[in-house]
Amino acid sequence: MELAWSAADAAFRDEVRSFLDEKLTPELRRAGRLATSVYSDHEASMEWQRILHERGWAAPAWPVEYGGCDWTPTQHYIFVRESILAGAPALSPMGIKMVAHAIIAYGTPAQKDYFLPGILNGDVFFCQGYSEPESGSDLASLSMAAVGDGDDLVVTGSKIWTTHATEANWMFALVRTSRTGRKQHGITFLLIDMTSPGIEIRPLVMTSGEEVQNQVFFDEVRVPKTNVLGRIDDGWTVAKYLLVFERGGAAAAPALQVMAERVADAAAHQPGPAGGTLADDPSFSSRLADARIRTEVLEILEYRTLAALSEGRDPGPSSSMLKILGTELSQRLTQLTLEVAGPRGRAYQPHVTAPGGPIADFVAPTDGYLSGDDWQAVAPLRYFNDRAGSIYAGSNEIQRNILAKAALGL
Structure with missing residues (x-):
């Protein structure tokens, strides 16, 4: 294993450093330095994403055809490393670093055309709907139901520990569409518009005093079946794929x-x-x-x-x-x-x-x-x-x- 950067990698590192020196304002550096968790101040995070998007570096790990960068794995590592060392605020991972990869891998052309540009420019901001009050580490035991009704799925139940639900306008969620066979079967990966009628968000006060996590309640929320990512009852496949990016x-x-x-x-x-x-x-x-x-x-x-x-x-x-x-x-x-x-x-x-x-x-x-x-x-x-x-x-x-x-x- 070669630990020294090549000449090309060193030149790329210098390019990244120059960009960070120019674009990271004192306010953005302060937001990165004084962050109290893995989540930076929301406004600073979105401003930094806007600056990165202008340069074409907001989502470097995406395929080039969707707005990513044709970088080597080493260049990706250098970019992340230099950004951290420079004190850049973190971007919210839910959209760019997580669900976007699942949309690229499993989404329909219409889903890709709608969600991916919006995630890049910040118009689409996702939160994650996985855990439930009785389903945390044993995620496959989730019970929030989604019942088919014509062209819609009608969703009832709740999700908990939902980061930035109050800021998000979309949620990617795992819902129960069938109860036959193994518990991993019958789970569907669903993209939910957070402005839909029947959604209530209750902030949870963390031990730090911050309101970052939330519990979200769904009361017969109608979600078009066109918002299913992958296939109905096969959402566990999508979720396993996405977990690699979350970890x-x-x-x-x-x-x-x-x-x-x-x-x-x-x-x-x-x-x-x-x-x-x-x-x-x-x-x-x-x-x-x-x-x-x-x-x-x-x-x-x-x-x-x-x-x-x-x-x-x-x-x-x-x-x-x-x-x-x-x-x-x-x-x-x-x-x-x-x-x-x-x-x-x-x-x-x-x-x-x-x-x-x-x-x-x-x-x-x-x-x-x-x-x-x-x-x-x-x-x-x-x-x-x-x-x-x-x-x-x-x-x-x-x-x-x-x-x-x-x-x-x-």
Whole structure:
């Protein structure tokens, strides 16, 4: 495996850096730096998508004929890495990075013509309707019903943990259209217009105080059968295809490396429990060193996956492995960030952060007062949000089962 960039890749990296230096405004960098979860401030995220779309870089992983870039796997990795290192706000993954791939693979020509341009320019903004109150990790047990009635499916039930449902104008959802055979059979992948009559959205207040997640209720919502992606009763096939993109893991290491560097820099200036700085404390420094070593290992694994893709090889169950390592390392680092933030990191000060959704029941000080630095205000919110990382996109326990079966033959 060759770890050094080629001359062409180095030139591309420089091109990306120049673009980021020119287009990333201080406001956009602030939104990326002060994000409290994997979701950036919505307005900043959409503005960055608009800028990327103008350059033709909003959806580089799409096929060229639909607006993607004819990049090598290495160039894709470089672009993601440089964007993270530059502090760019994250784009919402639901449309560009997830359902768009399913639409490209399974959509009708009419569906592609309508949804793909809208996703690119931001007119179509998707949320994901998978989990239900009684169906989380065991997704195939979902029960939200869709009953055929002429040219429509009539949908009744609810979805939960629906990110950005209040901002979305479309949802991609799994619904139950049949109850015969295995529970994976009889599930249909449906695209639902969120302005349809009979839809009610109730925000859920997260432990961080943010309203990013929601529960969505459907009361006899009529959805045209032309909005079925793939075939009725065969939505599980589409969902499995899409999960590969949801778990991703293409370039998690750069963001974790940036986080580790910030922790190390802050620890060098924070008092330690036995004199000196926190960086001198053996317990803290050993845990930080362990996290940094594991982050370097994660990057090597990402390079290995990149090399396999570059050679046209199947990387195997790497998405599960990278998902486990990336989310659990992020949890370790946010724990260390909270520790190094000290007492000022325990204060609840979301008014100086850039959260991914509204903050419920919080009255900001009229003078904008902040105790400590802005990163200390981010620390507790990021910590709480990261607790969910090992659960969403398939819990890490399930990912370990996948690895046990696919890699170890157990």
